[in-house]
Amino acid sequence: MSERFALLDSVPLGVMVLDRELRVLFWNACLEEWTGLRREEVLGRDVRERLPHLWQQRYATRLAGLFESGAPAVFSSQLHPHLLPAPLRSGRLRVQHTTAVAIRAPEGGYHALLTLEDVTPLTDAMAALRRARDEARRRASVDALTGVASRAHFLEGAARALSLARRHGRELSLLMLDIDRFKAVNDGHGHAAGDATLVTLARICSHTLRDGDVIGRLGGDEFAVLLPESTTKAASQVADRLHHALAASGVEWEGRRLPLEVSVGVATMNAEDEHIDELLHRADEALYEAKRQGRNRVAVR
Numbered sequence: 001m002s003e004r005f006a007l008l009d010s011v012p013l014g015v016m017v018l019d020r021e022l023r024v025l026f027w028n029a030c031l032e033e034w035t036g037l038r039r040e041e042v043l044g045r046d047v048r049e050r051l052p053h054l055w056q057q058r059y060a061t062r063l064a065g066l067f068e069s070g071a072p073a074v075f076s077s078q079l080h081p082h083l084l085p086a087p088l089r090s091g092r093l094r095v096q097h098t099t100a101v102a103i104r105a106p107e108g109g110y111h112a113l114l115t116l117e118d119v120t121p122l123t124d125a126m127a128a129l130r131r132a133r134d135e136a137r138r139r140a141s142v143d144a145l146t147g148v149a150s151r152a153h154f155l156e157g158a159a160r161a162l163s164l165a166r167r168h169g170r171e172l173s174l175l176m177l178d179i180d181r182f183k184a185v186n187d188g189h190g191h192a193a194g195d196a197t198l199v200t201l202a203r204i205c206s207h208t209l210r211d212g213d214v215i216g217r218l219g220g221d222e223f224a225v226l227l228p229e230s231t232t233k234a235a236s237q238v239a240d241r242l243h244h245a246l247a248a249s250g251v252e253w254e255g256r257r258l259p260l261e262v263s264v265g266v267a268t269m270n271a272e273d274e275h276i277d278e279l280l281h282r283a284d285e286a287l288y289e290a291k292r293q294g295r296n297r298v299a300v301r
Contacts, residue, residue: 014084014096014116017103020067022047022054025111034086034094034118051084059083063100066112070102077119084116095123143217145195146202154216158226159276165228165269173235174279175225176265176287177201177242180295182221185258193253197221200251200260208245209238224280232268232300239264239298247296263290266300 005026008015014034017026024047027039037050048054054063062073075083075098086094097117102110141153149157158174165172179185179197186194198221205215205225214226225242227235243264251258265286273279286301293299 014086014114014118016047016114016116018047018063018112018114019105020109020111022063031084031086031116035084053083063112066100066102067110070110072102073100074098075100077123081123086116086118088120092120094118095120143202146198146217148202148206148223149214149216151216151218154214154218154224154226155276157214158216158224158280161226161228162269162273162276162279166273171229171231171234172269172279173227173230173232174267174269174283175227175235175239175242176267176280176283177205177223177225177262178287178291179221180261180263180291189253189258193251193258194221196253197251197258197260200249201246201262204245204249204260205242208242213238224283230268232266235266235268236298236300239266243296243298261296263287263295264298265290266298 005015005017005028008026009028011028012030013028014031015026015028016024016031019025024042024045027037027042032038035050042050054060059075065071066073077095077097080098081095082093083096083098086096088094095118097119098114099117100112100114103113105111141150142148143150162172164170179201182194182197185197198217201223202215202217205223209215209225212228215223216226217223225238227238230238243262246260246262250260265283265288267279267282267286269279282301286299289301290297290299
């Protein structure tokens with residue numbers, strides 16, 4: 001039998017041939033290298049002595065179908081990555097894609113020819129690609145400086161939240177925050193101090209907000225907070241709490257404490273709001289009302 005498959009001894013794939021009793025008829029050089037088992041140790045032996053998991057029904061049924069009808073079987077790397085335990089030098093098991101096809105047996109019926117392809121490099125490359133894709137998505141959804149939601153991610157989530165609130169008759173409010181005299185911080189202490197101010201605001205807000213509330217940076221020193229299940233009264237209370245927490249904290253910068261004063265606008269969804277832009281616009285109007293009233297305060301629209 002081995003002479004019949006001599007050409008398969010040099011291919012860079014693991015190749016074995018089994019009879020219907022699952023005795024090994026051929027075991028190529030690649031399998032010897034992968035497993036450390038010389039063919040003399042396995043030829044004529046039940047392969048399940050070395051691969052006991054082949055007793056499992058999911059393997060036995062499909063191999064039985066091959067011997068009965070000649071139907072091929074595929075054991076994908078996603079579902080059956082280690083059909084043959086074959087370690088790399090690192091000790092990690094090779095990820096394999098295995099195909100079993102029927103070949104005519106000299107005595108009649110079928111034998112099974114199994115080819116095992118080492119797809120570990122491909123699997124690693126796909127995993128790296130997925131990680132890179134997930135990281136790109138994460139970076140697109142997070143503001144790089146402050147770590148809160150990016151503008152695009154916040155607005156996308158806010159639009160979904162408004163749609164759900166309208167559909168189910170729920171409350172939804174939104175805050176707009178703007179740092180008072182932020183330009184003076186940049187001009188007087190440098191842009192690094194301005195960045196520290198933004199980071200401090202994002203950190204304090206994130207720690208002060210309730211579970212389920214979402215903060216995003218819309219640009220510059222302007223932030224927005226989405227408050228699901230919140231009436232105007234509840235949203236105003238959250239705004240007051242944030243305002244006081246920020247004022248009490250200030251910004252530690254080069255041994256000094258810089259003030260952290262914000263103006264906050266509060267708006268609550270009404271029956272006419274069909275798009276998040278309408279709620280954002282009213283919150284923005286409330287924010288500038290707070291500015292007009294003297295800054296460092298909360299205004300409700």
